[in-house]
Amino acid sequence: MSDVRVAGTGVTPFGSTPERTSRDLFARASQTAFEDSDVPRDDVEAVFYGNFMGELAEHQGHQGPLMAEAAGVQAPATRYESACASSGAAIREAVVRIRNGEADVVLVGGAERMTNLGTAGATEALAIAADDLWEVRAGMTFPGAYALMAQAYFEEYGGEHEDLAHIAVKNHENALTNDKAQYQSAIEVSDVLEAPQVSSPLGLYDSCPISDGAAALVLTSEDYAEDNDLEAPVAITGTGQGGDRMALHDREYLARSPAAREAGAEAYDDAGIDASAVDFAEVHDCFTIAEVLAIEALDIAGVGEGISAARDGRTTADGETPVNLSGGLKAKGHPVGATGASQIAEAATLLSGDHPNSEFVADATTALAHNAGGTVASATVHVLAEVEP
Amino acid sequence: MSDAVGDAGFDDWLDAAAEGEADALECPEGHGSLPPRHVCPECGATDLTAVPLPDTGTIETFTVTHVPTPAFEDDAPYATAIADFGPVRITGQVVNADLETVENGLEVALEVTVSETTGERVLGFEPA
Numbered sequence: 301m302s303d304v305r306v307a308g309t310g311v312t313p314f315g316s317t318p319e320r321t322s323r324d325l326f327a328r329a330s331q332t333a334f335e336d337s338d339v340p341r342d343d344v345e346a347v348f349y350g351n352f353m354g355e356l357a358e359h360q361g362h363q364g365p366l367m368a369e370a371a372g373v374q375a376p377a378t379r380y381e382s383a384c385a386s387s388g389a390a391i392r393e394a395v396v397r398i399r400n401g402e403a404d405v406v407l408v409g410g411a412e413r414m415t416n417l418g419t420a421g422a423t424e425a426l427a428i429a430a431d432d433l434w435e436v437r438a439g440m441t442f443p444g445a446y447a448l449m450a451q452a453y454f455e456e457y458g459g460e461h462e463d464l465a466h467i468a469v470k471n472h473e474n475a476l477t478n479d480k481a482q483y484q485s486a487i488e489v490s491d492v493l494e495a496p497q498v499s500s501p502l503g504l505y506d507s508c509p510i511s512d513g514a515a516a517l518v519l520t521s522e523d524y525a526e527d528n529d530l531e532a533p534v535a536i537t538g539t540g541q542g543g544d545r546m547a548l549h550d551r552e553y554l555a556r557s558p559a560a561r562e563a564g565a566e567a568y569d570d571a572g573i574d575a576s577a578v579d580f581a582e583v584h585d586c587f588t589i590a591e592v593l594a595i596e597a598l599d600i601a602g603v604g605e606g607i608s609a610a611r612d613g614r615t616t617a618d619g620e621t622p623v624n625l626s627g628g629l630k631a632k633g634h635p636v637g638a639t640g641a642s643q644i645a646e647a648a649t650l651l652s653g654d655h656p657n658s659e660f661v662a663d664a665t666t667a668l669a670h671n672a673g674g675t676v677a678s679a680t681v682h683v684l685a686e687v688e689p
Numbered sequence: 690m691s692d693a694v695g696d697a698g699f700d701d702w703l704d705a706a707a708e709g710e711a712d713a714l715e716c717p718e719g720h721g722s723l724p725p726r727h728v729c730p731e732c733g734a735t736d737l738t739a740v741p742l743p744d745t746g747t748i749e750t751f752t753v754t755h756v757p758t759p760a761f762e763d764d765a766p767y768a769t770a771i772a773d774f775g776p777v778r779i780t781g782q783v784v785n786a787d788l789e790t791v792e793n794g795l796e797v798a799l800e801v802t803v804s805e806t807t808g809e810r811v812l813g814f815e816p817a
């Protein structure tokens with residue numbers, strides 16, 4: 301089975317560009333990815349595109365062909381929707397397609413236009429990732445759902461808001477040198493604790509921003525990369541996906557993410573590694589508590605121990621296993637459909653030495669990318685590895 | 690959703706809850722679920738029977754939402770909780786209680802209320 305190479309990556313700056321359509325954003329990201337890859341557009345055999353709220357934000361369905369067209373690619377194109385894990389799911393399909401030998405070159409990525417909806421409109425749109433009948437109609441918002449998990453976590457394992465604040469501080473710190481990040485500003489623990497509440501115990505600085513942006517990857521088979529002498533030093537060596545009951549109240553645990561554990565176990569097994577081999581990880585920190593649940597599900601921290609990982613310096617840039625060196629969703633931004641692909645782009649450039657934060661992981665060979673949908677009713681995990689020359 | 694067309698199963702359940710007669714569905718293995726269901730989501734059993742919910746449930750986690758969706762703009766701040774009702778857990782809005790008094794372990798009863806913003810029915814809890 302062929303490894304899948306990351307031949308090129310492209311990510312737009314994440315932030316507030318309400319006037320830009322998602323086709324505009326994805327065209328920019330894919331242009332950068334093609335330039336980075338040296339792969340001609342004519343060689344692309346399939347396009348997999350992640351997007352969540354295009355119908356609500358842009359009144360646009362059937363986005364696969366639209367995005368292939370925007371990218372200048374003539375190939376069959378399909379949109380993947382799995383809430384915030386949309387492009388993670390698209391990447392998994394791309395990886396499987398290449399491994400099966402059905403394609404040698406795939407364009408994969410995602411985009412989201414959100415800020416044109418305003419805060420209330422984007423909050424409403426994000427909420428549709430939850431069960432409409434049994435959660436949303438009771439007034440549960442997306443931050444509210446993670447707040448329910450945070451409160452349940454504190455009850456079960458202990459910890460306090462100040463522990464979560466250290467995660468926000470860390471991720472803002474990591475984003476200082478990332479010129480794609482929505483927030484390149486340092487914050488302090490007191491800023492997090494004193495920020496307006498969104499949904500208790502989570503406040504404004506526990507929450508990722510509402511963002512516009514796109515990310516694209518050109519993935520190829522190992523044979524194609526070698527035959528064409530591509531500079532593609534990073535491979536996707538493992539893929540996994542997990543699922544769970546849709547509504548949080550229907551899950552066995554309110555403060556754990558079994559879908560992420562399932563996805564991680566499958567990806568580790570696929571790559572032939574375990575968690576101890578992971579040098580750094582990009583995880584889905586849509587809210588500070590989400591990073592805790594993610595690193596526990598991925599065995600980067602023990603159950604009940606993830607809460608203190610940032611505070612104790614285990615996941616900081618100079619820690620044992622740096623988490624979210626890109627700034628994470630928290631500081632880099634979270635254009636929902638683009639996030640999974642941007643995580644792979646960040647991890648690949650961190651591994652190849654081309655990222656402003658690569659110095660913190662100079663000896664790293666293995667990275668993890670974790671993308672989660674809704675309250676983690678869906679999750680994908682990918683393992684990336686530096687290819688030995 | 691202000692559709693004139695309702696949601697079969699869900700609306701009937703709210704009607705029953707308003708009368709104090711809410712049920713859960715249970716499969717032969719004892720897995721509980723909420724309607725509309727044709728199959729047990731845990732084990733795939735198709736033999737589901739309605740069992741009455743207990744009069745009260747216990748709050749397992751809660752949050753006070755300050756930034757709502759537009760459908761709850763005039764309701765905020767409000768408390769949302771997940772309560773254990775035996776065969777099922779339910780998500781609801783805690784009403785008829787000071788927000789400061791909402792806590793884990795609080796005993797609550799189902800109370801079908803309405804959104805102050807839209808007038809739509811909302812599944813709620815009130816202290817028992």
